[in-house]
Amino acid sequence: MVEKVRIIQEPLFKLYIGKDRQEVYNLFISENFQKEPELFKNEKGKPYIKNSNIFFNISHSGQYVVLAQSSYEIGVDIQKHKKQNLDVARRFFAKSEYEHLMSVNDKNKEFFRLWTLKESYMKALGKGFSLPMCDFEIKFENDKPFIEGCKFFEYTFIEDFSLAVCVKNL
Numbered sequence: 001m002v003e004k005v006r007i008i009q010e011p012l013f014k015l016y017i018g019k020d021r022q023e024v025y026n027l028f029i030s031e032n033f034q035k036e037p038e039l040f041k042n043e044k045g046k047p048y049i050k051n052s053n054i055f056f057n058i059s060h061s062g063q064y065v066v067l068a069q070s071s072y073e074i075g076v077d078i079q080k081h082k083k084q085n086l087d088v089a090r091r092f093f094a095k096s097e098y099e100h101l102m103s104v105n106d107k108n109k110e111f112f113r114l115w116t117l118k119e120s121y122m123k124a125l126g127k128g129f130s131l132p133m134c135d136f137e138i139k140f141e142n143d144k145p146f147i148e149g150c151k152f153f154e155y156t157f158i159e160d161f162s163l164a165v166c167v168k169n170l
Contacts, residue, residue, distance in 0.1 A: 010153065012167050013070035017158075021058075021065045028056065028067050046126045057123050066163060073168035075123030077116040081160045084111045093118075094137035109162070114138065116164035117145050117152055124150060124166040 005018035005027050018024045029036050037049045048055065056069045062080035089101050089111055097114055104110045117138050122131045138145050138152075145152040151170045155163040 008155075012072065012151065012170075013068055013074055013153075013165060015076070015155075015165070016067040016069070018065060019063050021060065024065050024067050025058075028069060032069070042126050044126060044128050044130050046123065046128065059119075059123075062161065064158065064161065068165050070167055072170065073124050073126065075120040075125070075166045075168075076164070077119035077123065078158075078161055078163045079112045079116050079119075081108060081112050081162065084108050086111065089114070092133040094134055096137055096139075100140070112162040113154065113164075116162040117154070117166070120152070120164040120166035121147060121150060124168040 005016050005024050007027075008015040008017070016024045016028050032054055037052065039047050040050050041047050046057070053071050054069060055072060055074050056067060057074050057076045058065065058067050059077045060066070061078045064078055066076050066078045068074050068076035086101070086107060089098050093101065093114060101107055101110050101114060118133050118136075121136070121138070122128055122133070125131060136147070138147060140146065145154070149169060151167045153165040153167075
């Protein structure tokens with residue numbers, strides 16, 4: 001049985017969301033290339049396509065896989081909500097982020113919101129977990145995430161999942 005891939009077109013990027021990793025990847029390739037391009041990885045492991053103005057990033061959690069594509073450097077992260085030990089937040093989040101987390105009612109949901117924002121940023125930079133999460137801070141202006149030079153997008157349409165996209169160089 002073929003699973004459906006949902007496509008979300010935004011002005012700065014496109015998301016492919018599905019349950020089959022190969023199907024999501026194949027749709028991305030068929031929409032953008034005549035033949036499958038050769039993939040390379042940077043020194044931190046982020047995949048890229050040489051001599052292309054198409055940037056992409058992949059994340060998966062639970063039964064979902066998400067591929068984000070843009071003409072800008074991009075990072076995406078999806079996380080299934082599960083019970084989280086908040087000591088992880090104390091260890092990985094900046095002090096202000098941890099304090100923010102402790103001030104909200106639904107700490108578990110907010111934990112995954114912060115985690116996906118931070119991981120999408122690390123992936124947009126092409127550094128992944130080589131950039132310690134506690135070394136940078138997501139700031140909020142009117143509850144909108146902010147880091148200079150990046151734009152964040154959040155999606156909550158999949159129940160019990162957090163999904164964040166970070167587009168760099170804006």
